[in-house]
Structure formats: C-alpha cells, structure tokens
Amino acid sequence: MTLLRIETERLLKFFQAAGAVRVETNILQQADVLLDLYGEDIRGRAFVTSDPLHGEQMLRPDFTVPIVQRHMAESAEPARYTYAGKVFRRQETDTDRSSEIDQVGYEVFDRGPAEKIEAEVFDIFYRVLAPFGLTASTGDVGLLLAAIEGLTTSQARKEALRRHIWRPRRFGALIERFSNIVGVKDLGLGGQQIGLRCAGDIKSRLAQLAQEAEAPPIPRSEVNAIKDLLAVKNTFPNALEDLENLAPRLPSIESAIVNMRKRASALRYAGIDISKIGFEAAYGLTAMEYYDGFVFGFYSPDQFDWPAVASGGRYDALTRVLGQGRSVPAVGGIVRPHYTQGLSQGALE
Amino acid sequence: MIKLGVPAKGRLMQNTFDWFANRNVLLSKSGSDREYIGKVSGVTGVELILLSAGEIPGELAAGRIDLGVTGTDLVHEKLANWSKKITPVIEMGFGFANLMIAVPACWRDVTCLHDLDAVAARFRAQQGFRLRVATKYHRLVRQFMTEHGVADYQLVDSQGATEGAVKNETAEAIADITSSGATIEANHLRILEDGLVLKSQATLWQSRSAQGNCSELIKKIITTQI
Numbered sequence: 001m002t003l004l005r006i007e008t009e010r011l012l013k014f015f016q017a018a019g020a021v022r023v024e025t026n027i028l029q030q031a032d033v034l035l036d037l038y039g040e041d042i043r044g045r046a047f048v049t050s051d052p053l054h055g056e057q058m059l060r061p062d063f064t065v066p067i068v069q070r071h072m073a074e075s076a077e078p079a080r081y082t083y084a085g086k087v088f089r090r091q092e093t094d095t096d097r098s099s100e101i102d103q104v105g106y107e108v109f110d111r112g113p114a115e116k117i118e119a120e121v122f123d124i125f126y127r128v129l130a131p132f133g134l135t136a137s138t139g140d141v142g143l144l145l146a147a148i149e150g151l152t153t154s155q156a157r158k159e160a161l162r163r164h165i166w167r168p169r170r171f172g173a174l175i176e177r178f179s180n181i182v183g184v185k186d187l188g189l190g191g192q193q194i195g196l197r198c199a200g201d202i203k204s205r206l207a208q209l210a211q212e213a214e215a216p217p218i219p220r221s222e223v224n225a226i227k228d229l230l231a232v233k234n235t236f237p238n239a240l241e242d243l244e245n246l247a248p249r250l251p252s253i254e255s256a257i258v259n260m261r262k263r264a265s266a267l268r269y270a271g272i273d274i275s276k277i278g279f280e281a282a283y284g285l286t287a288m289e290y291y292d293g294f295v296f297g298f299y300s301p302d303q304f305d306w307p308a309v310a311s312g313g314r315y316d317a318l319t320r321v322l323g324q325g326r327s328v329p330a331v332g333g334i335v336r337p338h339y340t341q342g343l344s345q346g347a348l349e
Numbered sequence: 350m351i352k353l354g355v356p357a358k359g360r361l362m363q364n365t366f367d368w369f370a371n372r373n374v375l376l377s378k379s380g381s382d383r384e385y386i387g388k389v390s391g392v393t394g395v396e397l398i399l400l401s402a403g404e405i406p407g408e409l410a411a412g413r414i415d416l417g418v419t420g421t422d423l424v425h426e427k428l429a430n431w432s433k434k435i436t437p438v439i440e441m442g443f444g445f446a447n448l449m450i451a452v453p454a455c456w457r458d459v460t461c462l463h464d465l466d467a468v469a470a471r472f473r474a475q476q477g478f479r480l481r482v483a484t485k486y487h488r489l490v491r492q493f494m495t496e497h498g499v500a501d502y503q504l505v506d507s508q509g510a511t512e513g514a515v516k517n518e519t520a521e522a523i524a525d526i527t528s529s530g531a532t533i534e535a536n537h538l539r540i541l542e543d544g545l546v547l548k549s550q551a552t553l554w555q556s557r558s559a560q561g562n563c564s565e566l567i568k569k570i571i572t573t574q575i
Contacts, residue, residue, distance in 0.1 A: 039479070039500050044491050092429040092488075163470060163500065170466075170498025177463070191454025192537045195515045197472060205458045205468065 004102065007341040008084050011104040014128045015082035020106055023081045025066035027088075031056035034065060037290070037321065047088050047099075059088035063105050064290070064315065065322065068330065071109050072323040078110035084337075096305075098338075106312075107332030109319070114329060115259065118294045118314065119266035121331045125298065125310050126272060132340055134298040134309055136276075138236065139283025141165070141313075142256045142293045143243070147226055150252020153178060153218045156208070168285055179223040184213045225249040232281040239279035240264060263294060290318040296333065303339075310335040350396050351561030354408055354417035357385050357399035361551060364443045365418045372573040374566070392566055403427070405554075410434040412558035416566070422448055422526060422549035426486050435554045438567055444551030446526040448486055450493075450544035451533050453515050453522075461542045462497045465522065469501040472521065483507035483520035486546070490524040493546045512536040 016022060032055075034042050046061040060066065063083055071079060084104040091097045106124060110117050126136065148161050157178050164170045187206070193199055229250060232242045243257050267274050284295035293314030300306050312333015320327035355376060356362045366376045376397055379388040387397025398414055405419040406427040418441065424431050452459050459468055469480040480502045484490050487504050494502060505520050512532050514520035524546060527533055533540060553570075555563055 035503065036479070040491055040503055041495055043504075044488070044495070160467070160470075164498060167498045167500070173463075173498070185458075186460065187457045188460045188539055189454060190457050191539070193453075193455045194537050195453045195455075195521055196476065196518055197453070197456065197468070197521055199455070201471065201475065202456060202458055205471065209458055 003341045004337055007337040008102065008104055011128060011335055011337060011340075012082055012084050015104070015106045015124070018080070018106070018124050020080040020082035023067065023070065023083050024085070025060065025063060025070065025083065027060050027085075028054075028057040029060050029066060030054070031058045033069075033322070034058055034061065037065065037318075044092060045089055047090055060086075061089060062087055063103060063334065064107070064318065064332065067105070067107050067332075068315075068319055068322045071107075071330075072319060072326060072328070075109070077328055078108070078112065080110075081105075081107045081332075102337050103334040104337055105332060105334040107330065109328045109330050111329055113262075114293075114314075115262040115266040117329065117331050118263055119270045119272075121312060121333060122267065122294075122296055123270040123272060125296070125312065125333055125335065128335065129298050129310060129340065132309070133301065135278065135301050136296060136298050137278040137280060137283055138294065138296045139280050139285075140256060140260060140294050141284055141291055142259060143229060143253050143281055144226075144285070145292065146253045146256040147229055147250050150250060151218055151222055151226075152216075154215060157215075157218070166285060168282070171285075175218070175223055175226065179218045179220060181217055182212050182215065185209050221249065229253070230282045230285075232279070234279060236264060236267075236274040236277045236279045239281075243281075259293075284313060290315045292317045294331070300339070306339060307336070309339045350394055351415040351563050351566065352396050352398050352413070352559075353389070353566075354398045354400050354405045354414040354419075355387070356402040356405070356418060361402055361418075361444055362399070364551065365441070368441050368443070369570065372570040374570060392569060395566055406431070406435070409554055409556040410558070412556050412560070415556055415559040415561035415563050417554050417556070418551060419554065420444055420446065420549045421552055422446065422486065422489070422547055424552075424554065425547060426489050429488075434558070435556055438553040438555050439571060441551040441553060444549070446528050446549045448489060448524060448526050448546040448549065449530075449533070449540045450482070450490070450522065450524045450546065451512075451538040451540045454534075454537050454539040456539075459541070460539075462499055462544065465541065466497075466499040466501075469499065473501045479503040480522065481505045481520040482522045482524055483511050483514035484524040485509075485511070486524060486526075489546055493524075497543075512538060 031048060047059040050056045067081055086100045087103055088100055091099055108117055108121055144165055148158050151158060161174055164174060229246055232239055234242055240260055247254055247257060264274055284291050291313035295313035297308035297311040299308055310333060314331045316329050319330050355365050369376050373391045375390045377388050379386050385399040387399050389395045389397045402419045403423055405417040406424045408414045409417045410428050428434055459465055472480040482502050483505050485508050490504060507514055511523050511525040513536060514523055530540060
C-alpha cells in the first residue's frame with residue numbers, strides 16, 4: 001500500500017469510529033446544479049464534459065454538494081458520513097498545483113445544539129491531525145451577516161451586500177458606494193425594446209435608482225465598525241474580547257457573539273485549549289465558499305505555499321438551496337491526505 | 350529553417366503581407382490562390398505556414414512554429430499563462446479590435462458593470478435562470494467578470510453574428526470584438542462605460558519553446574526604416 005492509501009485508510013477508520021457511515025458519490029456531477037450554485041466561475045475551476053443523454057457534466061469539484069444532495073434525498077437525521085476520493089480542479093494559472101486532489105471528509109447533519117455539533121466536528125479534525133503539529137484558524141461568517149443586518153440602510157442595500165460577502169473586493173466597493181451620496185445617475189440613451197428583460201423591469205429599476213440617489217448614506221461610523229470587525233485577528237479568547245469591545249458600535253452582532261461564547265465553552269468542554277487556536281473575522285470569506293457560520297482550517301506552520309491541510313465549517317444555507325424546500329443544520333470538513341501523508345512520513349524519519 | 354505562421358485569409362493576411370513587404374520580406378501564397386502554401390523571398394531560412402488566426406497561438410505554444418502573427422485577443426483567450434509560452438516581438442499597427450461588453454440600448458438603467466451585476470440579480474430572481482452573455486471569448490470574459498465581481502450571469506457560446514443574440518432572445522447581453530461599434534449600435538445595443546475587456550491588435554509573437562534561431566529575421570524587420 002502506498003503512504004497515501006495508508007493515510008486515507010487511517011482517516012476513514014478514525015471518522016467511522018466517531019460514528020460516521022462510509023458513503024460514495026459519483027465522479028460525474030450534473031453541471032447545472034454546480035453552475036447555479038457557484039455561478040460561471042466554476043467553469044474556470046472544474047472540468048466540464050458532456051454526453052448526449054445527460055447533458056453537461058462536471059468532474060466532481062467537491063464532495064459537499066453530492067453528499068448534501070444524497071442526504072436531502074433519502075436520509076433521516078441525525079446522520080454522520082465519511083468518504084474518500086478525488087476532487088478535480090482545473091489549474092489555469094498555478095502550474096505547480098495538481099488537478100486531482102485527494103480528500104477524506106466527515107459531515108454531520110444534526111439538529112442538536114449548534115455549538116455542540118461544531119465542537120464535535122472541530123474536535124475530531126483536531127484529534128485526527130494531532131500528530132502533525134498544525135496550527136488551527138477559525139472564523140464565523142455569521143458575524144458579518146449579523147453586522148450587515150444591523151446597518152442603518154434599506155433592505156435592498158443589505159441584500160446587495162449579503163450577495164457579495166464571498167467576493168471581498170466587490171463587497172468593499174459596495175460598502176464604499178453605499179456610504180456616500182450616490183447622486184443622480186446619468187442614464188443611457190434608450191433604444192428599441194429588445195430581449196427578454198421587459199420594459200416594466202427597466203422602469204421599476206429606474207424608480208429604484210431615483211430612490212437610491214436620495215437615500216442617506218450608511219453612516220461612516222458603521223462602515224468603520226464593519227472594517228474593524230473584518231480586521232479582528234487574534235487567539236480565540238482574545239478575539240472574543242475584541243469582539244465584545246466592538247459590540248457597542250455594532251449592536252446587531254451581539255447574538256453572533258453569544259454563539260461564539262457558547263462555541264468557546266463547547267470547545268473547552270471537549271478538552272481543547274482555545275488559547276492555541278486562532279480566530280479571524282474575515283476567515284472563510286473567499287470565492288466559491290458556501291459556509292455561512294463557523295469555519296475552520298488547519299495549516300502547516302512551515303509550508304507556506306501549502307493550501308489548508310484540512311478545512312471545513314457550517315453550511316446550513318447550502319442544504320436549503322439543494323433541499324428543495326427542506327433544510328437541515330450541517331457542519332463538516334475535509335482533510336487532504338496528500339499533505340498529512342507527507343507530514344507523517346516526516347514525523348517517522 | 351524557421352517557421353513563420355501567418356493568417357491564411359482575408360484582410361489580416363493581406364495586411365500582414367504588406368507589413369512584411371514594407372520591411373523587405375516578401376511573403377506570398379504559392380501556386381493558386383486557394384492553396385495554403387507560402388513562399389518567402391528577401392530573407393533566407395524562413396518557411397511560411399498559412400494557418401487560421403485562431404490556431405496560431407496553439408501552434409506557437411506547442412513550438413511547431415517559431416514566429417506567428419495573430420491578435421492579442423486570440424492569444425489571451427486560447428493560452429493560459431500565455432507569457433510563459435510565447436513572447437510579443439512587435440505590435441504591427443493593424444487589426445485593431447476591442448473586446449467589449451454591450452447591453453440592449455433600451456436598458457437605460459444599465460451603463461456600467463455595477464448596474465449589470467444588479468440587473469443580473471433581479472433577472473435571475475424573476476426568470477429563474479442566470480442572465481445570459483453571448484460570446485466566443487469565454488475565458489477572457491469570465492476572468493473579467495470575476496475580477497469585477499459580476500455574479501448571477503452565464504456565458505452562452507456564440508461563434509458568429511453575436512450582436513444578433515439579444516434580438517433573437519438567446520442572450521441578454523453580449524461580449525464581442527468591435528472596431529468602430531457600428532454593428533453594436535445597428536443591433537440596438539450599447540457598450541458599457543467600463544465594459545472594455547481587452548484592447549487587441551495584430552502582433553508578431555515568438556514561441557518560447559521552438560528551437561529555431563529567429564534573430565536574423567527579427568533584426569531585419571525591427572531595424573528596417575519604413
């Protein structure tokens with residue numbers, strides 16, 4: 001057996017011992033589901049193929065989507081799954097990265113107390129990775145979502161900001177736009193009515209733009225508070241303190257802080273020294289993520305060019321999108337055994 | 350012997366022939382006008398290969414031709430990490446074309462990418478599918494949209510007459526090459542203020558992997574006074 005196979009088996013056994021059922025998913029996934037979820041960007045990152053019967057297919061770019069689909073279609077809660085296999089990612093710029101990446105995962109669908117499930121999932125990755133001397137980072141997308149909800153501005157603007165939380169540049173540009181007086185827009189010259197977008201929708205957006213021109217800007221103090229929130233980066237206990245100091249300026253994040261306090265207790269109860277764990281409020285806010293709450297990753301302290309050796313988080317919203325009306329709280333993550341195999345080899349030498 | 354790849358037809362071929370002729374390198378199609386074999390005089394050790402402009406980037410990257418003439422647009426679209434595979438020798442001053450994003454002129458509320466993104470969100474909510482942008486430059490447009498944070502759109506392939514896609518209701522917007530913008534206007538479309546994806550012109554490129562020694566030819570065409 002190769003080292004990779006040995007490490008993969010070790011991870012699977014560990015997750016099974018924690019109560020997970022081993023499942024498999026197809027390598028070919030229906031492209032339209034992934035495209036609707038991730039948008040056109042996924043075409044740049046996934047291998048697209050097709051056949052005349054099933055239409056466009058993608059080589060599995062992640063396990064989470066097929067695991068959620070499978071769970072939503074047939075299974076009862078609570079459920080714990082583990083799986084191992086390859087995901088496939090097109091590499092357009094980074095020539096050193098492989099296009100085939102092994103993953104071993106652990107996913108929990110459970111309506112129990114949120115912080116308990118989060119601590120369970122974090123703890124299992126923490127323990128299975130314990131031999132390798134990795135550092136752990138965490139975050140919570142719920143903080144930013146709560147901060148947006150509390151802004152002094154229209155629902156339409158909040159909706160626009162929420163839509164772009166995973167695109168930090170665009171999010172920053174929108175915040176900037178909304179914190180100034182937008183002013184009256186120079187409209188385009190009109191023309192013959194063509195295309196599917198109807199005249200009524202154009203008229204209704206023109207009315208919205210007129211309102212927008214007069215809308216009061218988001219107060220500077222709130223924008224600065226959001227910026228300070230996104231800059232919070234500390235050990236878990238100190239970050240909690242930083243956030244509590246920030247709360248008077250962003251009262252709407254209070255409930256997200258309460259969740260964090262509960263999570264801190266649950267992690268301590270599991271025997272984890274949280275002063276050794278990092279917390280970054282902006283963690284997990286990168287492209288193509290579906291996490292909407294607690295997020296975590298494990299990194300090698302001396303291999304700076306490596307991606308996260310393991311990563312995961314909460315993705316309740318994804319189950320709602322894929323569940324066709326149903327939804328279930330879900331937390332999970334993956335290990336990339338290619339990297340831990342290398343680490344265990346190093347540890348043995 | 351080094352191999353020079355040149356577009357096999359039309360204005361791009363003629364302009365290329367004229368450009369080289371001005372530098373005392375005479376390129377011509379040998380035999381009948383329908384044959385894709387070329388002749389070179391005025392310089393020795395150069396073989397002329399006539400190809401579709403779209404195939405020239407790939408042939409250069411593979412090292413099957415040493416030098417090639419094609420547009421910046423095709424190089425950026427067809428080659429990932431193009432600068433690792435080929436290098437520009439000289440811009441040739443013709444074949445100017447800009448890859449632009451255009452929307453129906455009747456969309457008075459949409460003049461920039463911010464508007465396009467906002468309308469894409471509305472469109473998807475109302476129609477149940479993502480706003481369609483017709484183009485043949487999939488990679489370039491996708492990268493541009495990602496960079497500018499436009500979401501909830503999809504690219505639909507259009508290999509020709511792209512400006513008609515909106516009228517035909519196969520797309521809501523287009524991204525296409527235009528030199529004057531006249532075709533765009535004639536099809537009731539309007540270019541977005543910040544919708545310039547790429548400025549392109551015919552350029553002479555050198556392969557990084559081909560083995561031929563191009564220095565003599567390059568010196569001749571760069572130093573010849575016009």
